[in-house]
Amino acid sequence: MEVTAIGFVVFLIAVAAVTFFVLKKAIKMAVRAAIVALILLITVVGGISLWMFGSDKTSEKPPANVIKSR
Numbered sequence: 001m002e003v004t005a006i007g008f009v010v011f012l013i014a015v016a017a018v019t020f021f022v023l024k025k026a027i028k029m030a031v032r033a034a035i036v037a038l039i040l041l042i043t044v045v046g047g048i049s050l051w052m053f054g055s056d057k058t059s060e061k062p063p064a065n066v067i068k069s070r
Helices: 002-022 029-053
Strands: none
Touching (some): 002 029
16 A cells, blocks of 8 residues: 555656646746645645555454354
8 A cells, every 4th residue: 555655646746747847837936836835735645644544454354263054
């Protein structure tokens, strides 16, 4: 699950960089910086939440004992 979190963070950082350069001439610096900051904030929160809550706890448990009936 950590790989997913890292991939998510890298992907959104790339999106933020592309957004910054695409909006370079279209929008003033303050608005552009605010949009990139919002994307990076979403990146950090999403990456942390995937890392903290995304682990599969069920795979760590031993299998339940099954009693077969006749």
